[in-house]
Amino acid sequence: MSIFGDTEVQESEPKKTIVKNSLGIDLGTLNTVIAKPSGDKFDLYQIPSVVAVKKDDPTAVLSVGEEAKRMLGRTPEDITAVRPLKKGVIENIAQAQALLIKAMEIGIKDGESVGRIVIGIPGDSSEVEKNAAEEIGRKAGAEYVLVISEGLAAAIGAGLPIAEPNGTMVIDIGAGSSDLVVISLGGINDIETVRWGGDDIDARIVELVAEKFNVAISIHDAEAAKIEVGMVHCSEEMENLSVEIIGKAMDTNRPKKVVIDSMLVADAAEPIMIEVMNGLQLILERLPPELMMGIYSNTVAVGGTSRLRGVKERIFDEVEIPIKISDDPMTVVAKGTAIVAAEPLALEPEVRLKAMR
Numbered sequence: 001m002s003i004f005g006d007t008e009v010q011e012s013e014p015k016k017t018i019v020k021n022s023l024g025i026d027l028g029t030l031n032t033v034i035a036k037p038s039g040d041k042f043d044l045y046q047i048p049s050v051v052a053v054k055k056d057d058p059t060a061v062l063s064v065g066e067e068a069k070r071m072l073g074r075t076p077e078d079i080t081a082v083r084p085l086k087k088g089v090i091e092n093i094a095q096a097q098a099l100l101i102k103a104m105e106i107g108i109k110d111g112e113s114v115g116r117i118v119i120g121i122p123g124d125s126s127e128v129e130k131n132a133a134e135e136i137g138r139k140a141g142a143e144y145v146l147v148i149s150e151g152l153a154a155a156i157g158a159g160l161p162i163a164e165p166n167g168t169m170v171i172d173i174g175a176g177s178s179d180l181v182v183i184s185l186g187g188i189n190d191i192e193t194v195r196w197g198g199d200d201i202d203a204r205i206v207e208l209v210a211e212k213f214n215v216a217i218s219i220h221d222a223e224a225a226k227i228e229v230g231m232v233h234c235s236e237e238m239e240n241l242s243v244e245i246i247g248k249a250m251d252t253n254r255p256k257k258v259v260i261d262s263m264l265v266a267d268a269a270e271p272i273m274i275e276v277m278n279g280l281q282l283i284l285e286r287l288p289p290e291l292m293m294g295i296y297s298n299t300v301a302v303g304g305t306s307r308l309r310g311v312k313e314r315i316f317d318e319v320e321i322p323i324k325i326s327d328d329p330m331t332v333v334a335k336g337t338a339i340v341a342a343e344p345l346a347l348e349p350e351v352r353l354k355a356m357r
């Protein structure tokens with residue numbers, strides 16, 4: 001269990017009615033983030049979205065979270081470590097349920113009952129996927145489960161004026177998928193989901209290093225290099241940083257040092273950025289002029305991949321919308337779900353109906 005700060009002060013209004021033992025959960029492809037309302041702040045926890053299962057019975061979950069992640073790549077022959085979500089979509093219900101139960105155990109102390117949980121899932125999830133998430137929450141022991149779109153949750157967590165008619169937009173660039181969500185009058189007005197994200201950048205870095213240097217590197221080293229020196233192509237000049245990695249020479253099978261620089265990461269990120277930009281163009285094509293002013297003044301980027309240097313500049317280059325990168329891009333969805341969980345009035349009934357599309 002990793003607690004990464006329970007001291008952040010939420011800027012939103014103090015809550016009126018706190019529902020006992022309410023939890024917000026962002027069920028992510030890479031990480032599951034749990035936010036527990038605590039006064040006007042949140043206790044935040046994060047676990048890797050990984051479970052270890054028996055190879056011959058993928059529903060037999062042996063461990064979840066950190067412990068399962070440590071097993072990735074080094075499991076005994078009969079055990080495998082897998083992610084229950086792929087590209088933001090629940091792939092295996094039993095595994096996702098184990099993940100959710102773990103998340104609830106972390107957020108709720110022993111012997112306490114789980115009152116109300118709100119789960120954020122990608123906004124373009126099908127009815128089947130949405131029902132599966134609700135079902136999992138109930139099976140995991142929650143009295144009340146509400147599933148809302150991650151984009152709407154992010155907007156609430158970021159304190160955007162979601163109830164106003166002018167509109168706001170959230171650009172959520174995650175690990176497996178990216179959601180572009182327009183919100184007005186408390187509901188989702190339009191959404192475009194691109195099944196690409198930071199994981200794809202890591203995979204591209206591995207490919208580019210193999211092509212360029214004939215060296216195989218691990219996906220974990222690729223991700224670490226991306227986080228350390230990463231950027232995306234944009235019109236503004238960014239410092240070209242570099243990091244050394246030891247990989248395996250593909251011709252000699254010996255260790256070999258390679259240098260990964262920001263330009264290589266930007267090249268690897270380019271196909272993903274193009275997909276996100278195309279999604280943005282589609283949203284803008286459909287956007288009624290009435291919402292343009294709101295979008296122009298109130299667009300926030302969230303999700304871990306929005307931390308790459310140059311994302312803000314690239315978006316302005318492409319669509320001339322000045323965006324703000326969230327201060328807490330990886331926890332804002334969980335915070336938004338926790339606000340809804342703690343404050344039943346955060347989403348009015350008619351808004352709830354619009355919380356998914």
Ligand SMILES: Nc1ncnc2c1ncn2[C@@H]1O[C@H](COP(=O)(O)OP(=O)(O)OP(=O)(O)O)[C@@H](O)[C@H]1O
Binds near residue numbers: 031088307308
């Ligand atoms: N500082 C950083 N710079 C660039 N990328 C980062 C940084 N920190 C995290 N990431 C990337 O962000 C991604 C994880 O983001 P996030 O936690 O928002 O995704 P998720 O919610 O698990 O995924 P999804 O939204 O697709 O279900 C990973 O690809 C990770 O490598």
